[in-house]
Amino acid sequence: MDMGNRKRLILQAIIEDYINSAEPVGSRTISKKYLTGTSPATIRNEMSDLEDMGYIEQPHTSAGRIPSDKGYRLYVDKIMKQDKINEAQREMIKREFVESLGEIDRLIKHASKLLSQLTQYTSIVMAPQFRRTSIKQVQLLRIDRAVVLAVIVTNAGIIKNSVLRLKQDIQPDALIRITSMINDKMAGLDVEEIEKFDFQDMLNNSLGHSEIIEQVVPELIQTLFYSDTSEVYHDGVSNILNLPEYSDINKARDFLNIMEERELLFKVLNDVREDVSVSIGKENKLEQFKECSLITATYKINNKVIGSVGIIGPTRMEYSKAISVVECMTNNLSEILTSILKR
Amino acid sequence: MDMGNRKRLILQAIIEDYINSAEPVGSRTISKKYLTGTSPATIRNEMSDLEDMGYIEQPHTSAGRIPSDKGYRLYVDKIMKQDKINEAQREMIKREFVESLGEIDRLIKHASKLLSQLTQYTSIVMAPQFRRTSIKQVQLLRIDRAVVLAVIVTNAGIIKNSVLRLKQDIQPDALIRITSMINDKMAGLDVEEIEKFDFQDMLNNSLGHSEIIEQVVPELIQTLFYSDTSEVYHDGVSNILNLPEYSDINKARDFLNIMEERELLFKVLNDVREDVSVSIGKENKLEQFKECSLITATYKINNKVIGSVGIIGPTRMEYSKAISVVECMTNNLSEILTSILKR
């Protein structure tokens, strides 16, 4: 069966009406609101075809039609017009960001809040990922007799630090030697290399500091990776309770449960590779997202992908708006992060 | 009217049955399950008295009775027996904590998760508060030409740090001089003093570094306070959707909204002064908590109150269990934090 232009218009009408109303769309509605020149009967015939082709489905006889995942997919890829985001919102993202200078962490949280406010869905955002870069430099700073602050600077300019509390005192000169030892061995390593980093070698040339090295190095590595996975933020979870699909308390609870699993959210965002990607319903790998759509985009520092953000909503999502918001957001994020780190 | 022992037993029966069932409790139920020797009619008379005294109320004629806030209050203060937490759970808190060494931050998040898991309510936890201590020492570390890491050590041993990105380069020797200047002026100050700290004086003796000082000091102060208020964690929000009182989607949404307002949660926890405190229903200052109960407790480092944790649940909360979990948790937290910082 071939996909005439009228079928396409009808599919579009069904999807856009359903996005707004969350109610099955009938032939009369389409005839009255969208294709005024065409009678309901004709539209019914076309709808029957569209159903055979798998683009729409019927919840039950005598109900209207709702789009299927396949229908949304076609809509996103071929039918919808891009860029529904208005100038005011675009401006808002820009302005809000200029105001929210300060530390990267704050910027990221703010981005999350803004995303959920603008889309009225739930947003997830990951902080710039150390894992995506390599170590440029490590500094160890003596805070107290047995307390050391480790500062790691990555080649993207991200700074991570962690407090290390040692079992024994450490002398300033010992710390200096250890620091340069660590820098010798570890600077320039990327994530895979660090993960399988063997510091036996270091212990052998430890000049008597082996005990301290044994404490410092694993702790250093562990804290780095931990801090990465833990830095996932979300916002606007309460928004989804406005949607009729979540008026079933069980679905709402399932959703909330997912949003409390940071590890899971991290995994989702960490898998993102494309610039902007849309996963509709069952296209999602995660069982828990089979009834959601997920729009993700990556952001960059110095043109190197370093993190990603996402919007989670129902499959009847305002795709064009959500996509352009996410896109606009990551562009701004990339720009600001790059400029912050250049300063 | 006087509060005989039987009235007390009946009130206890009503409260404990209602805590479990969330259904109004009738005289027959009490007669059968709690006071087997007494007839429903007698219990009805007593209940009528209890209602007059304001300890219980009736949702409508021909329904059973439910406890009022005042009833819960009496129950918590006078009737309930302490310490329902079992040894296994007590052990769990202890064991889990020993395993979760590592950084304070992680410990705090873990505490939050544990609290909500053990109680099946929602937990909120604040990280150790810088505001509750004073500055012991400030160190500025040069990361890059115009990037400085500020490390503040408080007299409780908490370490906070923030990355400062300056408009111009800074030389190592200038940094050293500025550092000692800042330490001279700011070390020993507590929160009120820092909040109204006037660095005009410093600018006058700036030895030509005034521009840098103008950037560094306000940023330092701001970041410190910001990092404090932002470090509030919560967990188990989805638990409340298991409760029948939140089967109304609107209530659930209101609750979620509150839990996304970190500032608000911070304020709640920051107001806590007592060791363990229970606020029941309308006793809460916050409008949004008028239908909840809030159990909070403080934790200490070196016997100085430095933060607090809380459990939020419905007014028909398992008070005795929640109280003992919270108590046990803060005790462990205090102990571990103190020992970590002593190491």
Add this chain to the structure above:
DNA sequence: ATTAGCACTCAATACAGTAGAGTGCTAACA
């Protein structure tokens, strides 16, 4: 002081009937 008995109240449930939205099919029409 306690209890049995009884009339009364009210929410929740079940049920039947109705309205309305929507479809599929057929036949007529351009």
Add this chain to the structure above:
DNA sequence: TGTTAGCACTCTACTGTATTGAGTGCTAAT
């Protein structure tokens, strides 16, 4: 051959009514 009007049919959602059952308050007996 594509389009449309008409019609019978289906299914849900809603509405009004009756019924049930839990629970109370009151009264009178113990």
